[in-house]
Amino acid sequence: xxxxxxxxxxTGLVMAADxxxxxxxDYISTYRKLFDFSIEGDRALFFCTSGNLSVTQSxxxxxxxxxxxxxxxxxxxxxxxxxxxxxxxGIMRHVQDENRPWLEKDGIDSQSTILLxxxxxxxxxxxxxxxxxxxxxxxxxEKPFLQIGEAKxxxxxxxxxxxxxxxxxxAAKCALLSIDSTMISNISVGPPIxxxxxxxxxxxVRHQLCLNIDAPYLTQIRKQWERCLNEAFEQMPNIDxxxxxxxxxxxxxx
Amino acid sequence: xxxxxxxxxxTGLVMAADxxxxxxxDYISTYRKLFDFSIEGDRALFFCTSGNLSVTQSxxxxxxxxxxxxxxxxxxxxxxxxxxxxxxxGIMRHVQDENRPWLEKDGIDSQSTILLxxxxxxxxxxxxxxxxxxxxxxxxxEKPFLQIGEAKxxxxxxxxxxxxxxxxxxAAKCALLSIDSTMISNISVGPPIxxxxxxxxxxxVRHQLCLNIDAPYLTQIRKQWERCLNEAFEQMPNIDxxxxxxxxxxxxxx
Numbered sequence: 026x027x028x029x030x031x032x033x034x035x036t037g038l039v040m041a042a043d044x045x046x047x048x049x050x051d052y053i054s055t056y057r058k059l060f061d062f063s064i065e066g067d068r069a070l071f072f073c074t075s076g077n078l079s080v081t082q083s084x085x086x087x088x089x090x091x092x093x094x095x096x097x098x099x100x101x102x103x104x105x106x107x108x109x110x111x112x113x114x115g116i117m118r119h120v121q122d123e124n125r126p127w128l129e130k131d132g133i134d135s136q137s138t139i140l141l142x143x144x145x146x147x148x149x150x151x152x153x154x155x156x157x158x159x160x161x162x163x164x165x166x167e168k169p170f171l172q173i174g175e176a177k178x179x180x181x182x183x184x185x186x187x188x189x190x191x192x193x194x195x196a197a198k199c200a201l202l203s204i205d206s207t208m209i210s211n212i213s214v215g216p217p218i219x220x221x222x223x224x225x226x227x228x229x230v231r232h233q234l235c236l237n238i239d240a241p242y243l244t245q246i247r248k249q250w251e252r253c254l255n256e257a258f259e260q261m262p263n264i265d266x267x268x269x270x271x272x273x274x275x276x277x278x279x
Numbered sequence: 280x281x282x283x284x285x286x287x288x289x290t291g292l293v294m295a296a297d298x299x300x301x302x303x304x305d306y307i308s309t310y311r312k313l314f315d316f317s318i319e320g321d322r323a324l325f326f327c328t329s330g331n332l333s334v335t336q337s338x339x340x341x342x343x344x345x346x347x348x349x350x351x352x353x354x355x356x357x358x359x360x361x362x363x364x365x366x367x368x369g370i371m372r373h374v375q376d377e378n379r380p381w382l383e384k385d386g387i388d389s390q391s392t393i394l395l396x397x398x399x400x401x402x403x404x405x406x407x408x409x410x411x412x413x414x415x416x417x418x419x420x421e422k423p424f425l426q427i428g429e430a431k432x433x434x435x436x437x438x439x440x441x442x443x444x445x446x447x448x449x450a451a452k453c454a455l456l457s458i459d460s461t462m463i464s465n466i467s468v469g470p471p472i473x474x475x476x477x478x479x480x481x482x483x484v485r486h487q488l489c490l491n492i493d494a495p496y497l498t499q500i501r502k503q504w505e506r507c508l509n510e511a512f513e514q515m516p517n518i519d520x521x522x523x524x525x526x527x528x529x530x531x532x533x
């Protein structure tokens with residue numbers, strides 16, 4: 026599996042991804058899932074990919090090919106993130122069309138999902154999730170993050186901590202904690218973690234990193250988070266059993 | 280959906296369940312999913328159910344019927360939790376056999392999973408998970424909790440906080456926090472929350488409760504947990520971008 030997320034805040038964008046892929050427990054491998062197609066000064070453009078690796082790699086290859094061939098329509102010429110989302114959705118449909126019948130014959134899932142985040146000069150930063158079917162949705166102030174892949178383990182921390190007004194540096198930390206929580210609970214998500222933090226209107230990638238399993242920062246936040254959680258847990262008030270018993274809830278017995 | 284969990288600790292057993300069932304967003308309802316079949320002084324016996332409601336209700340009905348009919352083999356005569364797990368698995372197979380072909384015709388999922396926890400005089404407390412297929416697994420010191428239904432959102436807190444040596448009162452709080460985290464991130468899991476805390480060798484149900492959405496204790500732990508998480512989050516060290524950049528991780532661009 027995979028876990029990637031994008032966070033859109035007032036002051037920028039965070040995109041993060043794990044690197045584990047697997048086709049069964051005996052074929053676990055490491056692949057990059059976060060890609061930067063930015064042009065400094067003109068556009069910031071990041072993609073995270075999940076699902077069938079052959080499909081997402083084909084989509085990336087076709088996008089790169091169009092740039093290299095200087096096609097009229099490519100990631101570097103399209104005038105808005107919305108148009109780019111449509112373009113990527115179209116490539117996704119093409120790749121699905123070509124491969125899906127063959128994959129289905131052997132019961133192989135061709136589903137793939139892509140996160141697209143960035144900013145084009147003259148527009149605001151935006152974040153999209155492009156489905157296998159080529160359609161897409163967009164993050165909003167009310168729902169400032171989008172997740173793909175193994176998303177459930179890492180959602181509670183985002184729900185409790187994150188909003189559109191979270192400072193971008195804090196959003197980046199939150200993304201790392203969300204991925205780390207997922208890695209602890211699910212072995213199909215694994216390091217290295219790639220992360221990029223893009224400051225709105227900078228049109229330059231100033232902050233990116235790749236954290237391996239033994240990265241001191243990862244160890245540090247993991248230990249500190251675990252200690253804080255345990256301390257918080259110990260402070261939880263005791264259950265007042267009498268009170269709730271006396272409220273006469275229905276007996277549980279048969 | 281549903282979220283139920285059982286926790287086996289050195290000093291007892293905790294079982295907890297939400298109460299929401301749904302068959303599509305326009306048919307959301309509330310059903311009990313935690314059931315007590317204990318006999319004071321002889322055996323503690325609790326079940327949590329998830330999956331197809333008609334299947335789990337049939338399993339419960341057949342178990343009750345056998346007790347009422349004083350059948351030779353029933354939940355109150357079997358000599359061990361292992362034998363009870365086999366017995367319940369057998370009933371599950373029977374109910375699946377009867378219903379599955381009809382459900383499959385209309386693409387309806389008959390999958391159901393049951394947690395069984397308890398203690399029979401002369402044996403130690405045990406916790407089992409019985410699958411749709413009638414087979415089952417057992418909790419251990421190394422893996423002291425079992426979850427059924429919508430289990431992923433609530434797993435990180437269990438992974439970080441819980442062990443076989445956690446005091447039982449703390450395990451009960453942990454179960455509530457795990458369910459509350461799930462309710463916040465997923466509307467298909469909802470109140471009231473039923474919870475039972477059984478002290479080993481007591482053969483008596485002294486602690487059980489039913490928390491509605493407006494239960495002051497639930498509001499209190501939810502707010503306090505959220506505040507603690509946010510405080511913990513604010514204490515996280517800043518990311519040392521320079522350090523990880525200078526380590527020369529592969530550039531992300533195409």
